[in-house]
Amino acid sequence: MSERLKRMMGHKEVSVGAMLLGIMLISWLFNPTFLSFENLMDVIKSNAVLGTCAMGMLLIIITGGIDVSIGSQLALVTVLTGQIMNRTGFDNIVLIYLLGIAIGGAVGLLNGLMVSRLGLPPIIATLGMASVIDGFLRYYTNGTWINQLPQRIIDFGLTKFFSFRNLNGSEIGIPVQFLLFALAMLTTWFLIKRTMLGRSIMAMGSNPVSAQRIGLNNRRLTTFAYAFSGMMAGFAAMTYTSIMKSVDPNAFIGYEMNVIGAVVLGGALLTGGSGSVLGTFLGVMLFAFISNGLTLARISTYWQSIIVGGIILLAVSFDMVKLRREERRQTKVDIDMTAQGRGVA
Amino acid sequence: MDGARGHFSRNKNQYFLLALLMLLIAGMSLMAPGKFLTVRNFKNMGFQMAEFGILAIGMSVAIMTGGINLSLVNSAMLSAIAGAFLMRGMNEAGGIPDLVIIASGIAVVMVVSILCGMINGYFVAYVGVASLLVTLGTQTVFNGVSLNITRGSGISGFPELFQRIGAGSVLNIPYTMLIYVAAILAAWYLVERTPWGVSVYMVGGNEKATRFSGINTKAVLMKVYVFSAVMAGVAGVLMVSRYNSARADYGSSYTLQAVAATVLGGTDINGGSGHILGTVTAVCILQVVSSGFNIIGINRNITDVVTGFILVAVLTINYFAARERRHKKA
Numbered sequence: 162m163s164e165r166l167k168r169m170m171g172h173k174e175v176s177v178g179a180m181l182l183g184i185m186l187i188s189w190l191f192n193p194t195f196l197s198f199e200n201l202m203d204v205i206k207s208n209a210v211l212g213t214c215a216m217g218m219l220l221i222i223i224t225g226g227i228d229v230s231i232g233s234q235l236a237l238v239t240v241l242t243g244q245i246m247n248r249t250g251f252d253n254i255v256l257i258y259l260l261g262i263a264i265g266g267a268v269g270l271l272n273g274l275m276v277s278r279l280g281l282p283p284i285i286a287t288l289g290m291a292s293v294i295d296g297f298l299r300y301y302t303n304g305t306w307i308n309q310l311p312q313r314i315i316d317f318g319l320t321k322f323f324s325f326r327n328l329n330g331s332e333i334g335i336p337v338q339f340l341l342f343a344l345a346m347l348t349t350w351f352l353i354k355r356t357m358l359g360r361s362i363m364a365m366g367s368n369p370v371s372a373q374r375i376g377l378n379n380r381r382l383t384t385f386a387y388a389f390s391g392m393m394a395g396f397a398a399m400t401y402t403s404i405m406k407s408v409d410p411n412a413f414i415g416y417e418m419n420v421i422g423a424v425v426l427g428g429a430l431l432t433g434g435s436g437s438v439l440g441t442f443l444g445v446m447l448f449a450f451i452s453n454g455l456t457l458a459r460i461s462t463y464w465q466s467i468i469v470g471g472i473i474l475l476a477v478s479f480d481m482v483k484l485r486r487e488e489r490r491q492t493k494v495d496i497d498m499t500a501q502g503r504g505v506a
Numbered sequence: 507m508d509g510a511r512g513h514f515s516r517n518k519n520q521y522f523l524l525a526l527l528m529l530l531i532a533g534m535s536l537m538a539p540g541k542f543l544t545v546r547n548f549k550n551m552g553f554q555m556a557e558f559g560i561l562a563i564g565m566s567v568a569i570m571t572g573g574i575n576l577s578l579v580n581s582a583m584l585s586a587i588a589g590a591f592l593m594r595g596m597n598e599a600g601g602i603p604d605l606v607i608i609a610s611g612i613a614v615v616m617v618v619s620i621l622c623g624m625i626n627g628y629f630v631a632y633v634g635v636a637s638l639l640v641t642l643g644t645q646t647v648f649n650g651v652s653l654n655i656t657r658g659s660g661i662s663g664f665p666e667l668f669q670r671i672g673a674g675s676v677l678n679i680p681y682t683m684l685i686y687v688a689a690i691l692a693a694w695y696l697v698e699r700t701p702w703g704v705s706v707y708m709v710g711g712n713e714k715a716t717r718f719s720g721i722n723t724k725a726v727l728m729k730v731y732v733f734s735a736v737m738a739g740v741a742g743v744l745m746v747s748r749y750n751s752a753r754a755d756y757g758s759s760y761t762l763q764a765v766a767a768t769v770l771g772g773t774d775i776n777g778g779s780g781h782i783l784g785t786v787t788a789v790c791i792l793q794v795v796s797s798g799f800n801i802i803g804i805n806r807n808i809t810d811v812v813t814g815f816i817l818v819a820v821l822t823i824n825y826f827a828a829r830e831r832r833h834k835k836a
Contacts, residue, residue, distance in 0.1 A: 292814030295810055300805050414758075477635045
């Protein structure tokens, strides 16, 4: 069973990867600049926030839960840290990142406790959290932007590594956001694949009852998953500030749906127990390249959402059809086995 | 799990909600003497409550089957925009009686709603994809189509009579309220008094068992999403009439609020339980809180914070009450 599941998982990533390559090819045919190093780096940079959040959401979806307060968490962290930087001129990059992660983690922890201790359904607990945070933020900020941020965080956001100047004289390099995103992915990958904690969460996600029986503390594992996602959201929020150089409290309305969409496109099942960092990364890139490719092909933004929605529908339907075929094959095998058993008897 | 909670506890929850509503009304009346308990305020609440209440009914039926309909508001706006587009065209052409324009506009709204519902229903029932994912996708698609029709701006220029639906009243009762009551009665009858309604609960409780007991669960689910979309269409008409224009982004915050109202009203998010009247009570509670705060002079945004707290608090109380009862039984 686990062999077959593994094969299926591998297969899923292959199919998402193939779809990604196809879209890259089509985009390249429409506009050759698509495959330029500059454009690729730009796409990754502008989707680092989505990608980082998706890593946290992946862990929650593996537990079989969901978090619809991610957008609110991002907004809360950007606004609070933005206010602190704006008012006090505090500009220690490491400390401000840690602060962001702490705020996000605290919100995530609360979500986790509501789900694991109070037994609230995840969608409801996080919905309540989103409502509380959104109301507070609108009351507190009145929707005004924070523009005056310390120079150091702006410079930090513009940092590029291995940079060189191309023929036009503009600077090309790997943006710092790319590395931050890579760090988030590595951390999540290590957690899921190489730690007892991550393996336990995976086990709990695929079968909570057995997990409990073998002595795992489901409550703690669940709480951790939400707290981890909150920390990732805090991390992503700081990356957002470094890209935008300002804070817009309304920037993340409805953002959680993009994050969930990307994770699911990457092959994670909402029923829990499955999903991978690589798949999620491919899902995020699929999202990113579709909209970038459509923009480069000069297709109106109004069509973009139709196409993106259509692709989500297509991808999840494809998964379902495949799963059913798999199930049917399994049933057949079962029948064969019983027939054999009778023959022997 | 559901058997342990049983029928009695579900009703207990309803009375608890009703008591909470009364308590809130009493509290608001005391805090804003002579302002809250007035005909004018209740009339205002009636105007505001109807469109959201009808959307919440549409959401409730989907949640009762263990699903969810995130595309609710977007299908409402898509169908309303299609109707608005036709009404504006006919109005500009001139010479067509207002009543004919409005009737054909509403007919188009209903046709598009049913189509939207059938798309959701097809993917959920016949392809078998989780409704959260289907409606996440169709939400984006419907919104994209709406934006394509309106080019991001609003559609207006309807016959004057159309505005009366959202703004008029008879004997101090807003028309929107009458439509809401009609929607409640229709939904209550369909869900709690017809074979389809019974199978809605059954599908929510255990789909496989329902299928094996000879019920066409696919058809049941298809009807659920069509019903949900039709409710959305009605709400869309009310919204367009109230604002006298149609835009793709109207009511975008209603989607998750409708989920909140449904769950607050005692419907289990995993399906199989719940009452239409519970959702109605929950919508009243949310409206009393927001209107009351408005009158007392508390910032509108604090209302959202309090709504979130009420949601979490009520569900927590339910959880501990259910656990208490299980302990007593054991």
